Amino acid sequence: MLRPALLQRMIWPAALLATVGILALTAWAASLQKEAVRHAWDERIDAAAQSAAAALEADWPDEPSESVQVLAHSMAAATGLRVTLIGPAGRVIADSDCADLDAVREMENHKNRVELIESQRSGSGWSTRTSGTLGERFRYRAIRIDRAGEPLGVVRMAALAEQINAAAAAAEKSVWLGGGATVVLTVAALALVLGLGAKPARGLAAAARAMAGGSYDQRQPATGYFRDELADLGASLAEIGKRLAKREFQLHRNWQTQATVLEGMSEGVIAVDAEQRVLFANRSAGRALGFNAQAVEGRTLLEAVRSHELREACHQAIAAGESQERELVWRAGKNRTFEAHASPLPGEPCPGAVLVLRDVSELKRLENLRQQFIANVSHELKTPLSSIKAYAETLLNGALGDPENAERFLRRIDEQSDRLNQLVMDMLSIARLEAGQATLEVTAVPIARVANRCVADFEQVATPGGVELLNPAANSPLVVQADEEALWQILSNLVDNAVKYTPAGGRVTVAAERDGDMAVIRVSDTGPGIAPQHHARLFERFYRVDKARSRELGGTGLGLSIVKHLSQAMGGSVTIDSELGLGATFVVRLPLAKG
Numbered sequence: 001m002l003r004p005a006l007l008q009r010m011i012w013p014a015a016l017l018a019t020v021g022i023l024a025l026t027a028w029a030a031s032l033q034k035e036a037v038r039h040a041w042d043e044r045i046d047a048a049a050q051s052a053a054a055a056l057e058a059d060w061p062d063e064p065s066e067s068v069q070v071l072a073h074s075m076a077a078a079t080g081l082r083v084t085l086i087g088p089a090g091r092v093i094a095d096s097d098c099a100d101l102d103a104v105r106e107m108e109n110h111k112n113r114v115e116l117i118e119s120q121r122s123g124s125g126w127s128t129r130t131s132g133t134l135g136e137r138f139r140y141r142a143i144r145i146d147r148a149g150e151p152l153g154v155v156r157m158a159a160l161a162e163q164i165n166a167a168a169a170a171a172e173k174s175v176w177l178g179g180g181a182t183v184v185l186t187v188a189a190l191a192l193v194l195g196l197g198a199k200p201a202r203g204l205a206a207a208a209r210a211m212a213g214g215s216y217d218q219r220q221p222a223t224g225y226f227r228d229e230l231a232d233l234g235a236s237l238a239e240i241g242k243r244l245a246k247r248e249f250q251l252h253r254n255w256q257t258q259a260t261v262l263e264g265m266s267e268g269v270i271a272v273d274a275e276q277r278v279l280f281a282n283r284s285a286g287r288a289l290g291f292n293a294q295a296v297e298g299r300t301l302l303e304a305v306r307s308h309e310l311r312e313a314c315h316q317a318i319a320a321g322e323s324q325e326r327e328l329v330w331r332a333g334k335n336r337t338f339e340a341h342a343s344p345l346p347g348e349p350c351p352g353a354v355l356v357l358r359d360v361s362e363l364k365r366l367e368n369l370r371q372q373f374i375a376n377v378s379h380e381l382k383t384p385l386s387s388i389k390a391y392a393e394t395l396l397n398g399a400l401g402d403p404e405n406a407e408r409f410l411r412r413i414d415e416q417s418d419r420l421n422q423l424v425m426d427m428l429s430i431a432r433l434e435a436g437q438a439t440l441e442v443t444a445v446p447i448a449r450v451a452n453r454c455v456a457d458f459e460q461v462a463t464p465g466g467v468e469l470l471n472p473a474a475n476s477p478l479v480v481q482a483d484e485e486a487l488w489q490i491l492s493n494l495v496d497n498a499v500k501y502t503p504a505g506g507r508v509t510v511a512a513e514r515d516g517d518m519a520v521i522r523v524s525d526t527g528p529g530i531a532p533q534h535h536a537r538l539f540e541r542f543y544r545v546d547k548a549r550s551r552e553l554g555g556t557g558l559g560l561s562i563v564k565h566l567s568q569a570m571g572g573s574v575t576i577d578s579e580l581g582l583g584a585t586f587v588v589r590l591p592l593a594k595g
């Protein structure tokens with residue numbers, strides 16, 4: 001609401017100004033009016049004196065007489081003025097204020113009266129003074145009458161000063177009354193006009209306030225006395241409101257888009273101000289660094305994330321105005337490595353920074369694996385290569401002449417070459433499987449067929465080594481959805497290991513059974529078994545439980561890794577079930593063929 005105080009503040013100065021102006025004008029007009037009244041009285045007295053003088057000039061009475069006294073009275077009655085006729089030496093001949101002739105005769109000589117002296121000198125005279133005869137103040141006009149250059153006498157007309165003053169005061173009073181009425185009317189008109197303007201102004205003020213509060217759709221129809229002037233203001237206000245609403249809508253939409261993009265990012269994003277207070281953090285950042293993204297707004301970065309590295313990166317970015325890169329190893333919960341990128345926000349002075357966190361743990365892990373792999377491969381290749389080189393050198397250095405040893409050495413060279421060959425083949429298989437390049441021809445494959453083929457292959461090795469090979473899978477009716485060669489390689493690797501690690505007198509069994517829509521193939525042995533702490537890593541490349549023994553047996557450390565990859569490529573899996581000293585059972589699960 002437009003407070004009354006404002007209205008009053010608007011009225012009072014205007015009213016005061018108008019009042020002062022009107023009063024000053026009134027005072028001036030009053031004094032003019034007063035003068036005009038006095039002037040009119042003077043003219044009236046003068047005109048009466050002049051006409052009396054003209055009338056008496058021809059028949060001037062030299063002596064007081066009853067008839068002259070009557071004449072004076074009748075003149076006084078006609079003009080409403082006191083009439084005095086005075087002889088040239090100052091003797092009063094008639095006076096309208098004297099009751100009878102005796103009174104006239106008793107009047108003192110008037111030659112010293114101011115107006116008389118003046119009229120003797122210049123023909124006429126004025127004076128305002130208290131009458132020596134009557135004791136009252138009069139305004140006198142004396143006109144001298146001459147005949148043939150000789151003064152005959154003086155006609156004097158007088159009005160009571162009190163009467164003139166009363167007329168002047170009455171005129172003045174009426175002017176002041178008029179001025180007062182004008183003041184009252186002016187102030188009233190001002191109040192009325194402002195009052196009429198206040199209502200639509202109040203409406204506009206309310207509309208502006210509503211807009212400040214966020215309600216932009218304000219339309220104020222202009223009404224009342226100032227409608228033309230306020231219509232423009234109202235229209236501008238409505239236009240401003242429309243634009244503000246549009247701007248706010250655009251801002252909101254932009255912000256929503258940005259928020260959606262930021263929330264959808266896999267990278268963590270944290271924006272901080274110049275004091276490192278969090279302005280925004282997305283969910284990925286919260287998840288990665290273990291805080292509630294919504295709850296950290298307004299808190300310092302260090303309170304949200306206990307990392308001096310990040311704080312320092314932001315500080316440097318803000319202070320130097322340049323992007324900063326850091327690697328952050330986050331040890332809370334799972335060990336994770338982040339690449340943190342802090343960029344300064346644009347502006348001078350720099351208003352803050354944006355931190356982008358990329359989880360590079362997987363990249364780091366892969367990098368480690370790659371390095372390990374290269375080390376492993378070099379190591380695996382080195383041993384057979386050094387053996388081959390050593391035997392070859394020995395032969396060249398003369399052992400060729402010793403046929404018995406020469407043959408032994410050549411056999412070793414052949415063995416090591418086989419091993420190298422096996423190693424390279426296994427590595428190629430794994431590389432192809434890992435790269436997803438191995439083309440598997442998945443068809444319905446009877447387990448019995450592959451198990452028979454495989455057991456037949458290994459019987460030649462197992463029997464001489466004193467290991468019994470049992471194959472109940474030969475009678476299995478199960479048909480799996482698999483690539484036959486891949487399944488053969490899986491079983492071969494497992495049976496090969498089982499035969500290799502099982503001492504003479506032991507037993508290796510290949511069995512198959514159904515579990516829902518999966519076939520479960522078990523390759524078990526009565527060998528030394530594998531302690532549970534190795535189970536998790538057993539299927540990794542080059543992982544060996546007993547390195548020396550594996551090499552001695554011609555193993556590459558890649559067999560089980562190939563089994564795992566092939567099983568998974570066919571929609572299956574492989575697990576180990578073993579205790580140290582109690583033999584080992586490898587369990588392969590593969591999907592059954594439909595129908």
Ligand code: ADP
Pocket residue numbers: 493497498501525527528529530538543544545546550551554555556557558559560561584
């Ligand atoms: P390798 O070529 O050395 O046999 P694998 O990947 O086939 O490589 O096997 C990995 C390791 O698992 C072997 O080095 C061996 O220590 C262990 N292992 C595999 N099969 C058996 C088994 N049947 N009995 C005991 N240990 C086994």
